[in-house]
Amino acid sequence: MLRDTIKTETVSAMKAGDKGRTAALRLIGAKIKDRDIELRTGKAPDNDDDLVVDVLRKMAKQRRESVALYEQGGRQELADQEKAELAVIEEFLPQTMDQAATVAAIEAIKTEIGASSIKDMGKVMAELKARHGSQLDMSIASGLVKAALA
Structure with a gap:
């Protein structure tokens, strides 16, 4: 499952001392937990990977928008940080149809x-x-x- 892959990658990044990757993976985990909490009152999807992919797509969209805004505002260091997070998020997204x-x-x-x-x-x-x-x-x-x- 995608959720388990993200957890193991988080542990691997922590052991490797990769602070940027660890932070991005923890952020992904937090967003997934937030969605789980939201769904406690509603109906959970049949496939857990669909839920995780939905969360990842929203996160990727937010990062792309932030990159564009930061670059327009001349804040390249923040844009680079968002790009690094986006790269980690995109690792877990399935290949989209052309x-x-x-x-x-x-x-x-x-x-x-x-x-x-x-x-x-x-x-x-x-x-x-x-x-x-x-x-x-x-x-x-x-x-x-x-x-x-x-």
């Missing part, structure tokens, strides 16, 4: 469920997330689904 594969998956789902208009976007997105959720950036997929149904 645009051609995403479009092919959308077309297959569209044909299978008989989607023909923008009104069917919710159905297509739900099925896409169910089948390929951990392999897709859903914000990009949303734009592609909208274009396919337009």
Whole structure:
């Protein structure tokens, strides 16, 4: 499981004395625990790796935005720190589908469920997330689904 891999990598980084990597891995662990606490009142996902991947994607998105803002503000040292954290986070993210594969998956789902208009976007997105959720950036997929149904 991805959660266990992150824990063992944290221990390895601590033993190696890599302070930057250790800090980033601890941050990942803390975010995962935060999500676990949030889900105590709700329904936990069936697959734990999906939860971890979702947390990692959000963290990566935040880091990319921070890097852009820090670079605009002339704070290169902070941008470099965010880039280092982003590199550690991306190590644990699964390989995402490229645009051609995403479009092919959308077309297959569209044909299978008989989607023909923008009104069917919710159905297509739900099925896409169910089948390929951990392999897709859903914000990009949303734009592609909208274009396919337009």
